[in-house]
Amino acid sequence: MAGKIVINEGLCKGCILCVEFCPRGLIKPTKELNAKGYYVVVFESDDGECTACTLCAVICPEVAIEVYRE
Ligand code: SF4
Numbered sequence: 001m002a003g004k005i006v007i008n009e010g011l012c013k014g015c016i017l018c019v020e021f022c023p024r025g026l027i028k029p030t031k032e033l034n035a036k037g038y039y040v041v042v043f044e045s046d047d048g049e050c051t052a053c054t055l056c057a058v059i060c061p062e063v064a065i066e067v068y069r070e
């Protein structure tokens with residue numbers, strides 16, 4: 001199943017747990033700061049790479065990730 005995620009940058013605290021847990025390596029750290037001063041992460045995926053497994057959303061302590069199935 002293909003999917004995509006939306007990261008709420010305002011909630012992200014830059015802990016990079018999602019980066020470490022995505023089995024496909026689709027979430028990357030950035031050097032961009034959000035309004036709270038945390039480095040945010042970004043979702044980088046070609047069509048079909050994300051399986052909507054929800055691991056990233058489950059592991060995120062800030063509930064900053066929403067997963068959508070397509
Ligand atoms: S839903 Fe799964 S495959 Fe998609 S970005 Fe999150 S951890 Fe990676």
Ligand code: SF4
Nearest residue numbers: 012013015016018060
């Ligand atoms: S797990 Fe959540 S808070 Fe941590 S870097 Fe990922 S989106 Fe941000």
